[in-house]
Amino acid sequence: MSPKFFFFSYVEVHWFNKLHLFEYLSNDADVSYALTSERNIHSLLSVCACFIYELFTVCPSRLYRAQGSGKMQSNLSVSDSDGSSFAPLVVLELAEDTEAETIAWLLNRIKDKQQNGGAELLVEQLQVSGQNELKRSPKVSFFVGSTWQRLLNGAEDVGLFKEFHDGTMRGFTYANRESFKDFQGDGDDFLSIAECQYIIKHELETLRAKAEVHVPGYPKVKLYPGKSVIRRLQSKGILVQYYPLHDKEELKRLSFSWYRKINLSFQPLDDIRHYFGEGLALYFGFLEYFTFALVPMALIGIPYYLFAWEDYDKYVLFAVFNLVWSTVFLEVWKRCSAQLAYGWGTLSRKKAFEEPRPGFHGALGTNLVTGREEPVYSNTKRQLRIYLVSVPFVLLCLHLSLYVMMIYFDMENWALSIYDEDPNLWTSVLLFIPSIIYAVVIEIMNLLYRHAAEFLTGWENHRLESSFQNHLVLKVLVFNFVNCFASLFYIAFVMQDMLLLRQSLATLLITSQILNQIMEAFLPYWLQRRRNKKVHKRVRRMMGDKELPLVEQVQLESDMNTYLGTFDDYLEQFLLFGYVSLFSCVYPLAALLVVLNNITEVYSDAFKMCHVFKRPFSEPASDIGVWQLAFETMSAIAVVTNCALIALSPQVKAYFPEMETQLILTVVAVEHCVLAFKFILAFIIPDVPKDIQIKLAKLEFESLEALKKKKMLEAAEIPKTDK
């Protein structure tokens, strides 16, 4: 029954994450420093130090020099079988024992003309040089590239929006290419590399089987006309992975403007989007927006901390401010996100027709929409699985989580009673035991649950990846919410111990803050100082300014972890938002701590994206999707908890002496009014800023007018016969 449990729980959780980070760091070491070839003598910590060294001591002038060094394709290129060279954009990695027949077939299909059902891309096998000591497994890798003409046509296929010469965003068409703002010459600077890679991914994924009944060389891997070849190869393990290549020059430039200098300016969201795509840029945009939005709350929270700890009257004011803030914050984010998405051309972009996800299976039938033959799976069956298995399972897990929490509180009481009976060193150590056990159990439950949720959602057999993701997010979100906040709710509303609640909240946030600072700056910095001279010299000697040869780059990137999307990043922000909003009127300093935490978060996330993971394929996104709903739900729950907390405060209770009923009714009435006000506010504030509404309306109007004009000309040509 003390805040120490939270500390321990947090430490445990945090170290778990940090071990992951070390893993990342060590992976990242491979990318830039693997050439040192003495990899095995590098400890995790020394690897980490290298990065921090670079982070703090790298010479800006050298980076700026890199900025002028031209496009990637001028640095690196491979030649295809015809001898013409092309810039490698995407790497396909096949299993080592893939049949030669299969490889030949696949390459042929990729190279084949579009009229013949091919992807019309350029492809070349990676030539692994014998002397390369980093070669670990004999993977069969291929570079995929494309001509500019093909990429521009592909941009039209995927429905890319680009800035028109009049400043509006329009769907790119090859025919009108000259009218787009940045189109010059052959258009070889028009598309960003991330866009090119996205286009190649799209073209590869829409490469469909023609008359083949199975993959050549694998009679058991069935195909049917219209099935995506890549998806089938992937789901059968023949295609191990495919990923876009990092562009070292651009990455250097980006990382310098992003996180390598300690700056107070905004993040280079456009550059992030340029390199990583809209989905990730929106995450970083949200992170930044959330942090800035918390600043007023943080500033208001400081005087509360300094002067009026116990004055609940003022807390009521703070809570009201907080409620209005959380609504306005989310509504204004919608507008910001629309603004960003418009500028990036994803706001009015139509969603491409979604393919079934690789894991989807079912009896072969006719897709009612496309008319193609493909596996179909009864929606009723899926609904049954969801409502009869998944939902009860989640409820059971929640019950278990609450049960464990109750056991923990019991253990706490038991330890406290033993300590009270005989206070000595051993019993005071015993006080910490329940917290530690609970923290470990929570962590284990989280891990087990995550796996179970993934398995269950897979078993539900969703046809589309988006549907799979939504169901997974929902499952994980509910469980994480309960696991993180259940004990706080219990302390607040069952134990009604406000002092303990405040302490718990404070401990949780402060330890998180301190550990973040230590883990992401001080510890590595200290390690770096310790190993500075030794590593510094060796790195300088091995690296110089020399670029890594392409082959090694591919092999290094192939071993990097795959970035699994923004899920965990958003989840972390979601839980922080919960800490800030749910119990804010008890602990107004929370906002300040979250602001401090998020400032470091930006740097560590940016570092992670640039150096720890494989480059992810750019993912078009026009908003933060299901997370908007999650944050809005949290802010609605916050209204309820804050109103309840205010009702429980002694100062408010003093206004209604001997009239508890009256108090409760008043609070309930106020709560309903606040909720109604929230909905009205959300309704009144337009989701899209006026100027973008006008731009969108203008486009629509113009297309209507153009259509009308065309019609009128056609009508004039038709002889009037039927009067």
Added chain:
Amino acid sequence: MSPKFFFFSYVEVHWFNKLHLFEYLSNDADVSYALTSERNIHSLLSVCACFIYELFTVCPSRLYRAQGSGKMQSNLSVSDSDGSSFAPLVVLELAEDTEAETIAWLLNRIKDKQQNGGAELLVEQLQVSGQNELKRSPKVSFFVGSTWQRLLNGAEDVGLFKEFHDGTMRGFTYANRESFKDFQGDGDDFLSIAECQYIIKHELETLRAKAEVHVPGYPKVKLYPGKSVIRRLQSKGILVQYYPLHDKEELKRLSFSWYRKINLSFQPLDDIRHYFGEGLALYFGFLEYFTFALVPMALIGIPYYLFAWEDYDKYVLFAVFNLVWSTVFLEVWKRCSAQLAYGWGTLSRKKAFEEPRPGFHGALGTNLVTGREEPVYSNTKRQLRIYLVSVPFVLLCLHLSLYVMMIYFDMENWALSIYDEDPNLWTSVLLFIPSIIYAVVIEIMNLLYRHAAEFLTGWENHRLESSFQNHLVLKVLVFNFVNCFASLFYIAFVMQDMLLLRQSLATLLITSQILNQIMEAFLPYWLQRRRNKKVHKRVRRMMGDKELPLVEQVQLESDMNTYLGTFDDYLEQFLLFGYVSLFSCVYPLAALLVVLNNITEVYSDAFKMCHVFKRPFSEPASDIGVWQLAFETMSAIAVVTNCALIALSPQVKAYFPEMETQLILTVVAVEHCVLAFKFILAFIIPDVPKDIQIKLAKLEFESLEALKKKKMLEAAEIPKTDK
């Protein structure tokens, strides 16, 4: 303090409405029986009787005969100046003192070719014959018609969706006309007359000024390039009105299948839509759906009435059922409405670009969307007017309404105390005085408020008609809600007199029901019986089977009231929904009464549409718009009131003896769970049925595929130069 006030209030309101109905009936009499020419000797009641006579005694065979009599245009036609005859569809009525120059200019613009900026329609002045004794004012009326070719092109302009030969709904294009299901020959049966009239309205309204700086003949009526000519003439009073003509044959057929036989089958929604357009058909669809949806509630309510008046335990069950029902009801309606709208081609139809409403004014500026010169009005100014004037005004009116209610309750108490002191005839009459005064005051307030709301919304100077309507609906809705339900809320939650509440609710609904029955069936039936012989003979002699000549038809329809839209009809249903859902757990019989009321409502509304009003222009609608939101809000409020009523019930209170706090907390918790459940349910139930989703997805997929194919062919033609 008695239910009688409700009775009197209702009677007053109802008679007010019924006087309106008599007015309608007398107007309607003009349409069909004006040829009797002894109009002045007909009393209101005898006119009414004629209709009821026809309603009950008309020979079905005669009506069926009419069904085979062919299309309107074969019966009626006028010749334009070129001598070619056309079917008159729309009537333009100019002010009697319109300058000849203006008329000539307008006719020329309407007839002019589209290439020259004209509407390319056929138009002819109405020839008023001298001997016509019905001619009351020398209005200048014109028939507008069109060739089929022009109408088909217009159908494309307005974006009409029609059934394709494969059963899907697609945007009609003249080029693909042969591929549409019902297209035969020249296509002169393809469009319904309502659609033709809608197209003509659209073409007239988009007839724009070219170089004219003012209307010829009226130097003060300014024009600027792009201004809608019709709108400007209308706003300056030169164009008095324009309306579509009724089609007597079709109307007869429709009215027979709709309301002239007492049937238990569904309404002919497709025919209604065919004649009146989608907006009205959706209203009648909603009315029918609402009534059917209430049937289970009505059936469950009966045993409550028969056996267990005071058993609140069961009421709790009923209230829970009711809450789930009201959520499911509204969600399922969305699906039904999507189904209807899909079948009528309005679901995926794009909204036409909306013109400024006639009353809109502002300084001449550039429209940012269209780039045209037109009046612009600062949005900030409008917002200031809304938030600084309209919102305070509405709040003041609400306050006034509540204040009047309090005065009424005071007067009730005062009358009761006088009666208690000295109970005699005079003091018992005094008991009724407050109710009567309150009812009259409420009615006066409603009327005054409606006018004030219309004035204020006009003064807010909304650019679009839809925005104007939304603001008006919101204003009227809030005030009506408070006016109708405030006294019930007061009785329920301040006086906490459940018996009185139930009586009030019952009185209100039962009197409404009885009066409805009397007014809409028994009274007219009785009158008809009394005058049966006299009228019967005269009508037979004067009418026979003869059709009214076109000129008289126009003059009669011109004098009919204009149907102002479905606002009042929806408002009535909204208030009935409130009676059913807000206090249902106190009075389970309410649903039954509403069902009975709505059955007669269908008949009276249908009669009103067919005979009382001018034919309205068909209005495309894909849903019931803002009313969906209004009903959903009401059902959310119903959760709160029902939970509160349950908490107040003695049986529930008995479960928590001496623990009022506990009781309230439990109820609040349950209420929150129910609200959360409502939201989740609304989220889970898809708004569009699966089969329609598939059809829509199929269309989109096909258009994507077609585009891709086209692109591929184009790409194949372009020589590959930039490898």
